[in-house]
Amino acid sequence: MIGTLLYLRLTSLRNLVIQRIRRLRQPKYLIGTAVAVGYFYFFLVRRSGAMGPSSAMAANAAAGAGSVAAAFVCSGACLVALIRIAYAWIAPAEKPGLRFSEAEIAFLFPAPITRKALIHFRLLSSQLAILFTSALIAVFFNRSSYLGGSRVIQAVGWWVILSTFDLHLNGTNLTLSRLRERSSHFRLWRLAAVAAIVLYAGAVIESAMGRVNLYLSGAGGARVEPAVFLRQLMASPAFHWLTLPLRIVLAPYFATGFREFAVAIVPALLFMALHYLWVCNTEAHFEEGSIALAEKRAAVRAAALRGEAPKIGNARPAARSGPFPLAERGPPEVAFLWKNLLSMRSSLFSRRALVVVLVLTVWAASFLGPLLSRHSRSPGGDAYGVIIVTASCFIAAYTVLLGPQVARQDLRGDLANADILKTYPLEGWRLALGEMLAPTAILTLVLWLTIAAAVTATDPAGQIEWLTPGVRLTIGLCLACAAPLLCLTQLIVPNTIMVLFPGWYQTARTRTGGIEVFGQRLIFGILQLFFALLAAVPAGGWAALFIFASHPLLGAGPSVVLGTLVVLFILGAEAAVGLWWLGERFERFDLSTESR
Amino acid sequence: MIEVEALAKQYGTFTAVRSLTFSVRPGEVLGLVGPNGAGKTSTLRCLAGIIPMSSGRVRIAGHDLSSEPVAAKRSLAFFPDEPRLFEYLTVRQHLAFVARIYGVAGHEALAAPLLEELELSEKADVLPAELSRGMKQKLVIACGLLHSPSVMFFDEPLTGLDPLGIRRMKDSIVRRARNGAAIVLSSHLLHLLEEVCTNVLILKKGEKVADGTLAEVSAQFSNGEPDVSLEEIFIRATGGSES
Numbered sequence: 001m002i003g004t005l006l007y008l009r010l011t012s013l014r015n016l017v018i019q020r021i022r023r024l025r026q027p028k029y030l031i032g033t034a035v036a037v038g039y040f041y042f043f044l045v046r047r048s049g050a051m052g053p054s055s056a057m058a059a060n061a062a063a064g065a066g067s068v069a070a071a072f073v074c075s076g077a078c079l080v081a082l083i084r085i086a087y088a089w090i091a092p093a094e095k096p097g098l099r100f101s102e103a104e105i106a107f108l109f110p111a112p113i114t115r116k117a118l119i120h121f122r123l124l125s126s127q128l129a130i131l132f133t134s135a136l137i138a139v140f141f142n143r144s145s146y147l148g149g150s151r152v153i154q155a156v157g158w159w160v161i162l163s164t165f166d167l168h169l170n171g172t173n174l175t176l177s178r179l180r181e182r183s184s185h186f187r188l189w190r191l192a193a194v195a196a197i198v199l200y201a202g203a204v205i206e207s208a209m210g211r212v213n214l215y216l217s218g219a220g221g222a223r224v225e226p227a228v229f230l231r232q233l234m235a236s237p238a239f240h241w242l243t244l245p246l247r248i249v250l251a252p253y254f255a256t257g258f259r260e261f262a263v264a265i266v267p268a269l270l271f272m273a274l275h276y277l278w279v280c281n282t283e284a285h286f287e288e289g290s291i292a293l294a295e296k297r298a299a300v301r302a303a304a305l306r307g308e309a310p311k312i313g314n315a316r317p318a319a320r321s322g323p324f325p326l327a328e329r330g331p332p333e334v335a336f337l338w339k340n341l342l343s344m345r346s347s348l349f350s351r352r353a354l355v356v357v358l359v360l361t362v363w364a365a366s367f368l369g370p371l372l373s374r375h376s377r378s379p380g381g382d383a384y385g386v387i388i389v390t391a392s393c394f395i396a397a398y399t400v401l402l403g404p405q406v407a408r409q410d411l412r413g414d415l416a417n418a419d420i421l422k423t424y425p426l427e428g429w430r431l432a433l434g435e436m437l438a439p440t441a442i443l444t445l446v447l448w449l450t451i452a453a454a455v456t457a458t459d460p461a462g463q464i465e466w467l468t469p470g471v472r473l474t475i476g477l478c479l480a481c482a483a484p485l486l487c488l489t490q491l492i493v494p495n496t497i498m499v500l501f502p503g504w505y506q507t508a509r510t511r512t513g514g515i516e517v518f519g520q521r522l523i524f525g526i527l528q529l530f531f532a533l534l535a536a537v538p539a540g541g542w543a544a545l546f547i548f549a550s551h552p553l554l555g556a557g558p559s560v561v562l563g564t565l566v567v568l569f570i571l572g573a574e575a576a577v578g579l580w581w582l583g584e585r586f587e588r589f590d591l592s593t594e595s596r
Numbered sequence: 597m598i599e600v601e602a603l604a605k606q607y608g609t610f611t612a613v614r615s616l617t618f619s620v621r622p623g624e625v626l627g628l629v630g631p632n633g634a635g636k637t638s639t640l641r642c643l644a645g646i647i648p649m650s651s652g653r654v655r656i657a658g659h660d661l662s663s664e665p666v667a668a669k670r671s672l673a674f675f676p677d678e679p680r681l682f683e684y685l686t687v688r689q690h691l692a693f694v695a696r697i698y699g700v701a702g703h704e705a706l707a708a709p710l711l712e713e714l715e716l717s718e719k720a721d722v723l724p725a726e727l728s729r730g731m732k733q734k735l736v737i738a739c740g741l742l743h744s745p746s747v748m749f750f751d752e753p754l755t756g757l758d759p760l761g762i763r764r765m766k767d768s769i770v771r772r773a774r775n776g777a778a779i780v781l782s783s784h785l786l787h788l789l790e791e792v793c794t795n796v797l798i799l800k801k802g803e804k805v806a807d808g809t810l811a812e813v814s815a816q817f818s819n820g821e822p823d824v825s826l827e828e829i830f831i832r833a834t835g836g837s838e839s
Contacts, residue, residue, distance in 0.1 A: 318723075319686045319723050320684075322692075328696065329701065332697045335693050335696035339682060339689075342685060343684035344684075422645060423674045425666045425667070425668075425669035425698065426669075426697065427665075587665070590641075590646075
């Protein structure tokens with residue numbers, strides 16, 4: 001039976017590979033693959049190959065740093081794993097099940113196959129993915145240069161970690177299913193499991209904190225090397241025993257030679273075998289849960305293919321009142337703003353949230369300024385201001401560059417409804433503008449917050465002579481005025497890409513993997529960056545020129561206003577041309593041609 | 597009301613519709629039939645202004661669809677076979693949204709009887725996810741009818757409806773035609789066309805094979821035989837094969 005199931009898996013895999021290779025005949029996949037391969041080669045393979053230490057001292061330094069980095073990575077990974085396991089207990093699915101596709105359920109569940117064989121099939125399916133992932137990580141992330149060990153050891157180490165984790169999650173799901181079926185104290189069991197996980201995590205942290213504090217304070221003599229400190233930490237009895245299960249799983253990965261690996265792999269495999277026995281011998285009905293899970297995954301995939309926004313979490317959408325009362329008459333663009341704001345699942349942009357943001361902004365403006373001012377008068381105190389300004393600038397830059405990829409409540413979110421939208425009695429540009437108003441409003445709000453924070457935190461002590469409160473306010477208001485147009489021009493880029501290359505866009509937004517899809521997403525990112533610069537550079541350049549020229553005559557404030565007017569004019573012109581062109585293209589847009 | 601002259605639609609080198617000419621007057625219901633891939637959906641999508649035609653001329657309620665698309669679209673409604681709805685808008689919010697787009701004043705007063713007629717009143721405040729497929733289809737119909745269009749395009753209008761819904765849909769189409777609407781209806785359900793349509797247009801490989809009233813088309817393909825069904829006419833007209 002397992003042979004038959006293996007045949008199904010391997011044949012499917014072979015056909016998938018053949019199909020992926022065949023579709024490289026289409027330029028969009030070929031170009032995507034070329035870009036992705038180039039990226040992986042230049043940024044991962046070549047870099048990891050060039051990262052060897054050039055001297056013994058460098059090697060030692062790298063080893064020390066590597067030990068610390070590895071310790072951090074291990075701690076982080078263990079924490080994530082614990083959180084994931086705790087989450088499975090805190091919020092189990094209504095019917096916990098194992099992951100099968102709808103086709104697998106349709107063919108295998110009614111077939112004369114034992115329950116155990118189905119579980120084996122499930123484990124076998126995940127093994128193929130785990131083996132592939134382990135090999136990929138070992139190829140692209142070479143840690144031999146600072147931690148030693150070959151790529152084979154790394155790959156097997158990853159396989160042990162991922163397989164054990166997968167088995168553990170399956171075991172947890174089956175146990176949850178069994179408890180739900182047979183125990184009247186299901187909640188109590190869950191509570192006990194979560195408490196045990198939290199207690200365990202707390203005990204591990206507590207056992208380590210004493211030595212970590214000692215190390216950081218440098219007490220008890222000169223500070224030891226990081227690698228030595230880690231060895232000492234591992235040797236402490238409480239930490240040693242508490243982390244034993246985790247260390248058993250991680251040990252093969254950290255083996256620096258084949259002898260060490262051989263010693264480490266035996267307990268790891270035994271530990272994995274225990275998990276396997278747990279999964280195979282937990283008598284639970286997983287069928288209903290598996291069907292529900294498969295239906296949910298199929299629905300998510302179908303929604304992605306239809307062009308709908310991806311869903312997060314299990315919560316069903318709830319009906320809500322509109323963000324504002326929609327008057328019967330008025331510009332139709334406002335109806336799109338109303339609709340798209342309403343369609344946001346998150347309550348992050350609700351009226352209540354807006355009030356909270358406004359209150360916070362007012363609070364920040366009235367309290368943060370004096371606070372920073374006091375700090376800046378103390379020696380080295382303006383560091384807070386520098387941090388806030390730097391963080392604000394980073395957030396603003398990310399909002400402008402990456403925000404349009406995240407805030408998709410526009411034409412991209414309505415791709416599935418394109419046919420209906422096109423029957424509306426509206427010019428293309430008005431439709432495009434209406435659709436983009438919601439993401440523009442969201443991104444603008446974020447930019448306004450960053451501007452408020454940056455303006456407040458810049459030189460609060462008033463050490464820069466020309467930066468008077470009036471000039472500061474003027475700059476803030478001018479930036480705030482330019483923000484909506486800047487966001488709008490940036491949003492035109494991904495919407496235009498979607499309309500011009502719907503096939504590319506459809507492929508890139510589905511959750512199907514593949515190196516070519518990664519490459520396509522990379523191309524979209526590069527295009528966004530390119531057009532962001534193309535839109536901002538002329539506006540910024542001309543504004544700077546006007547400010548520079550008029551500053552001696554008009555003074556700082558008026559020259560900034562003049563520069564802003566130039567920015568508004570240029571960005572406005574860019575947005576108008578972009579909207580008109582996008583509208584024209586949208587009127588000719590036919591998604592159905594892509595599927596032909 | 598609907599005037600089509602030499603309509604053609606090409607996808608690259610593939611011609612989906614070629615040189616199609618017909619008209620639908622107020623009060624007429626034109627049944628668009630043809631085998632799979634005959635060009636029915638492409639024709640309907642061109643007529644509704646969803647996709648641009650490659651060549652030809654379409655006038656909707658006296659407005660040229662190419663040069664006056666906004667005015668033309670104000671008079672039409674398109675009902676797709678697959679109900680596409682906004683996921684986070686309730687039934688009532690859908691109607692409010694559409695009313696604003698089409699500038700329908702006092703839409704609540706208009707919506708109430710529509711919702712009643714389509715048995716959606718009790719579902720007015722729920723999201724599409726909570727509606728059955730048939731209910732979703734009804735909501736699409738309600739949205740399309742809200743602005744009282746004088747031209748309607750139905751693409752497989754009965755898909756997903758229950759028997760009572762089918763009966764009401766047929767009655768609704770006939771009633772709206774009697775009230776002066778020009779309707780084009782694409783369907784594979786030939787008995788529906790026999791019951792509802794005044795005229796039939798048979799397409800094959802994107803070309804018009806026959807066009808006229810049911811009696812005219814029947815006479816053209818009956819070879820003098822009495823009581824030949826539309827199904828038989830369809831098979832004879834299309835050669836009994838797919839495109």
